[in-house]
Amino acid sequence: MHEGLYETLVTQALAQQLTTLPPKRRTLEQHLDSADAPEVLSRYLAGELQRTLSATKDPERRLALVNRLLAQIEAVDAPVATPARQLYAVHEAQAPTSIIDRPRTPLSDAALLTNAKGDPNLGAELRSEFGSAEQVDLLCAFVRWTGLRLLEEPLRAFTERGGQLRVITTTYVGATERRALDWLVDEIGAHVKVQYELNRTRLHAKSWLFRRATGFDTAYVGSSNLSTAALLDGVEWNVRLSAVATPSLLHKFDATFETYWNDASYVDYHPAQDSERLDAALAEASGRTTRGTALNLSGLQVRPYPHQQQILEQLEVERTVHDRHRNLVVAATGTGKTVVAALDYKNLTADGHRPRLLFIAHRIEILQQALRTYREVLGDGSFGELWGQGYRPEHWQHVFATIQSFTRSTAELAPESFEVVVVDEFHHAHSATYRRLLSYFTPCELLGLTATPERTDGIDVAEEFFDGQTAAEIRLWDALEAELLSPFHYFGIADNVDLSSVSWRRGGYDHTELENVYTGNDARTLIILKELKDKITDPSTMRALGFCVGVRHAQYMAEKFTAAGIPARAVSGESSNEDRGQALSDLRKRRVNILFTADLYNEGIDLPEVDTVLFLRPTESATIFLQQLGRGLRSSPDKAVLTALDFVGHQRKEFRFDRRFRALTGATRRGLRDQIEHGFPFLPSGCQIVLDRQSRQTILGNIKSQTQHRWRTLVSELKALAAMRGADVSLATFLHEGDIELADVLKPGKGWTQLRRDAGLPVPARGPRHEEVVRRAAAIAHVDDPERADAYLRLLSDGAPSYTDLSERDRRYARMLFFSIWPDRGDFPADPAAPDDLYTDGLEAFHAEPAAKAELSEIIGIGRAGIRHLPGELAGPLAVLGLKTHARYSRDEIVAALDHAGPERRADSFREGVLFSEPWQADVFFVTLRKSERDYSPTTMYNDYAISPELFHWESQSRTSIASPTGQRYLHHRERGTHVLLFTREHKQDTLGAAPYLFLGPADYVNHTGERPIAITWRLHRQLPTDAFRTAAVATA
Structure with missing residues (x-):
């Protein structure tokens, strides 16, 4: 065999051949990933079947072979009829088959079209696709009338018979023509969206998707914009895709388009009200005009970018969950720190009251830009006053001031003069001038903005002014x-x-x-x-x-x-x-x-x-x-x-x-x-x-x-830190000071107690179950809602009440904690007739484990301090479950909360992706977004994903049909009074082991396509957090 890369299924014959390789050659083999196995095995089977059928000349023998194979795999409805033939159309009796236009490229084939001699040109192929499509989606960097006029007749016919046309385009280089968009909207009835943002125009794609109720969707992806040359005779390359020949690529196209369509950066275009804005954007993009510098407001709503929205959400968590009202935001210059501050202020005015504001910077130019930003965000051209370099406020309600102003005039203002203080370039705060200001004023909210929290003189402003906490940070990656x-x-x-x-x-x-x-x-x-x-x-x-x-x-x-x-x-x-x-x-x-x-x-x-x-x-x-x-x-x-x-x-x-x-x-x-x-x-x-x-x-x-050598290094680092901080140094301090991950400490057979022992530090007594408890310590590291964390800490505290003395809510938390540590119920007696005994014994076992309890408590405390999402309550009959939306749970916690685990059933006995909870009349979906352990698996990445922060696309199990009781329950859950609960995680494993799930919350049915599996779009009751959406989305525009 030749040296090089392969991706070949190892057959028995190949395995034998590999044994004959020269001694100096080696092979690299991997077990099939369970998520990728269906695609890999079916591709191999299809190839072998095609070779066999090609070698068989007798049509009847070919048909018999296929039907024997189908019978073998129990495809009851799938045997091929005799004689073998293909269905090409179903149509009204009055319409002869000759008028049913179809593309020259078969619907089930893929092709490369290059406008070369012998190739059908793209314009002709597109015209023939419209006749059989129910919906057409166009994604095109620019749209011109010279291209549209070639498609005018099929476009009119398509929409006149009820077809829906959706178009996404941009103002890229000013090439789009307003006449073309006006015609699409006014004459054709298309729904058009435009991306206006000149500084981040990333959409250069050119593609069409033709959706058919029959399932035979087709698409074109390539270099052709909507222009004459691109559609007829230009040197353009376009790939024709097919739901039959290239299903994974069609799925990705569909998922990506839906994500773009639901992204707020693509704005609906209505000619009557948006033509002037479009003309101005096209002129600026083409270089014909430049952005004006006048201080008049644009009148447009300022919308945060995803990375900015993530910071705003985190600030809300810091204030609401952690009760922290001195917050530092770290963001590189150019990423919109001032916009974040202005939007945060707007959020603080939600009740209609505008808090008194002081915005501090060191240059008047920064203040002028900040003032404009606040006015744009608030939609108020008279908001705020400048102070410095000849400017002086009259009303003193919302002041944008240079730091130099306060060196002379601090005494004129009372310490409580401002409810909100924002300090730009907060790394200057160590200077005497800034220190005087920060120590003088007593605002309800202090917000620091900086790109550089660590100064070159060794001062870390987060440590000095914010107790070592950074409220939010725009990562370089984002x-x-x-x-x-x-x-x-x-x-x-x-x-x-x-x-x-x-x-x-x-x-x-x-x-x-x-x-x-x-x-x-x-x-x-x-x-x-x-x-x-x-x-x-x-x-x-x-x-x-x-x-x-x-x-x-x-x-x-x-x-x-x-x-x-x-x-x-x-x-x-x-x-x-x-x-x-x-x-x-x-x-x-x-x-x-x-x-x-x-x-x-x-x-x-x-x-x-x-x-x-x-x-x-x-x-x-x-x-x-x-x-x-x-x-x-x-x-x-x-x-x-x-x-x-x-x-x-x-x-x-x-x-x-x-x-x-x-x-x-x-x-x-x-x-x-x-x-x-x-x-x-x-x-x-x-x-x-x-x-x-x-x-x-x-x-x-x-x-x-x-x-x-990590453990040996950790022991040395802990010894050194204890020498400086004392023998009672906490796990949280150790992780923070050493920039250490919790997973480094919670190694199998190790843990915080063991690390302290190895470092010669005192530890509490170890009981008889110490090893089995700390072995599961990582299983509670994800706990990130205050109520559950506090309940777990109470249950682990000295003198905690017995199970029977707990409130009903705390009993549920006790069951969740029990199955987190003993998902197999341990060796505790389990009597369905006396279910409380199991949990009573479990809690009593904790009391005999001082060291293990101390370790679990520290881990829970770290999770609680690091809460990144605002937890939400369930409504109605599900409220008693104690599950919080946007909090993370292990599978064991979820099945325990739903009463699916107990004396009669172990928590770890459930490993399916769907669960119908009879007591709570709830369908529970456990979704792993990246089903393959490989970083990139194009055949499995587009089954379950977020379309927008409100919409989630989910596929049922592969054998679920629409007519089945399960399928009917999914599609009609509201009429039947059942609930749908969605839990998602990115990967099966994280650094601590089995990854927890994020509870997205209840969802309602929106629509569906296909069956076996059924692809369902759900509308979430509560919008996804921004970071969760970016993880779950196929693409963020």
Whole structure:
């Protein structure tokens, strides 16, 4: 056999052949993933069957073979009739078959159309598709009349017989013609949506979907917009898809279109009221006009982007659940922090009262922009007053003030003058001026905004002013996906420097020793210069920052670069303000091409022109690494991409590459190794991470070493922390201080109690069931609603009441806790005639386990402190269940809450994806969104997904028909008085084991298609949280 990649089912013959490979050759085989197995096995069977039928010339023998196979798999209704023939249409008796237009490409086939000689042109194929379709969906970057007129007749005929046409388009480069959209809406009756957002126009797709009630849907995806050349004779490539030949691709098309259609960034177009807006947007997109600077309001509702909505939701959780009213928001410059603050203020005015507001910034230009933003959000052109640089408020109700204003006039205002205080660029808060302001005023709500919570002087404003809490943070990943930042190309390059002998002190390399290693290292500098010239097209046009260890290192690099013909300067915290300003001016004007800096430009300066960053030292803090990278991530008109060069040496074992790359990619530690090994395949659009062979080996080796020796390292870190903080250091403190994951501690056979013992710290007594209890400690780590967490803590506390003395609500929680620890009921006697005895014995067993109880309590406390969603109550008869929408539950907790587990039935005996709870008359759906354990499985990813925050697409089990009792109950649940409850999770497993489910809550039937399985759209009673929607959606527009 040839060397190379295969994806072949191993047959008995192939298995035998593999045994004959030469000794130097190896094979890589994997067991079939259960989610992918049906597709893989059926594809193999189809191929073998086709070969056999091709070799059989007798039509009757072919038919007999097929029917024998169908009988073997019990396809009762499927035997093929004699003689073999195909149904091509069902039509009205008066309509002869000759007038039923059909495409030249069979409905069940896929094809590539290139407008070449012999190919049907796309325009003709589209015209023939309309005649048999009930609904047509068009996704097209721009729509022009010259293309529409070629389809005018079939479009009119299609809509006149009741066909529905949906169109999504954009203002991309101003190419869409308003006449074309007006005609579609006014003349054809199409439903048209337009994306107007010029700064994030990502829709370049061109595609059609023709939906048929018969199930024979077809689609076209390719390069052709709606123009004459594209449809007739242009050099265009378009793929024709079919629900028969390419069902998984049709499913993805359908799911993605529905997600876009329900995304608020695509706005309904009505010519009578929207034509002026469309004309203005097209003119601006084409460059014919520019956005005005006048302060008149746009009149448009300001709608948060998904990443901004997520922050607003988290702020509500911080205030409502955690009672925290001093909150810090961390977001990179350019991601809309001020819009978030304004929308948050609007939420605080929901009762009609506008709280007195103080917005602080250090420059009047920032305040003017902030004031405009608040006025846009509130729809009030008279809102707010400026204070500073000649402006002075009259009413003092909503004040936008420079910090300098308060150095002179604080005494004029009472401490309680403002109910809401917002401080922009909060990393300045450590200065004396900001400290005076923060200590003087006593607002009900304080909101800090910053891109850089960690300052170069070592001050962390989150620790100092917010008890170490960051309320919400826009992740780099989210900002890149939203196209709010420039994409990056990151290169990891080996520099051949060995740092293993450099001393490690207080969580990092010794500064002086590290600077000595790099300063004067001409061999390393030659590598840096070579790689820079290889990666940068023209270094004489770049604007770059190089981050160095210290002043000497920065000066050395500047000298070497200048000598090599690349003008450079060194700046640092020791440089004067005049020198710093001149250096920035020289970089902007390209009088120098690179500034080498030590402890400068990590924070608080806007440099959108920077298109290259060089990491010339190992940075232990992931936050500072992202702050440095962020100096080049600001979007700029002449910057297509940020180039980042990171020079990687051989590190000490204490250094952790995983922190940097997890911050860069959003990957879990478990997923990071796979990402590195497979070349980072799932980065946001436009971004790339490329590691050379040596740096890849270094980084993987470092990450593997961290994993292999993790427990020994944890013991050492706990000893060190206890020496500083005392022997009673908590699990939460240990995780926070060391940036450690709970999964690192809750290893099989380990745990927090064991870690403390190994570190020589005191632990409570261990009872006879200690091991079996702590073995299941991870099963309660997800608990994230206050009521359940508090109930579990009460049940684990000393002196907790017995089961029979509990309230009915707490009894239900006790059963949920019991089955979380003993899903198999343990060895406790289970008597259906005396069900309370099982739980009484279980709670009494806890009381004999001081160490285990203490460990569980700490874990529950961590989950409670990290609640990210606002839990909601169920209504009606289901309210007594104690289940909260948008909280997470294990399967064991769910079946216990529904009384499906008890003395007569173990919790772990249920492993199906659907459950009908007879006592509660509820259909419960357990949905795993990513059914395959592979990162990407196109045949299984589009079965269950969120269409919008309110709508969820779900497929029944494969044998459920519409006529079956189960199918009828699903479709008519409201009439029958039954409930539908949806629980979802992304993967089967997470870092702690079996992943918990997020309770989406009750849902109502909207519509359905097909059967075996039935594809049902449900409307949720409560809108999905933004992060949950982004996880569950096929695409976010």
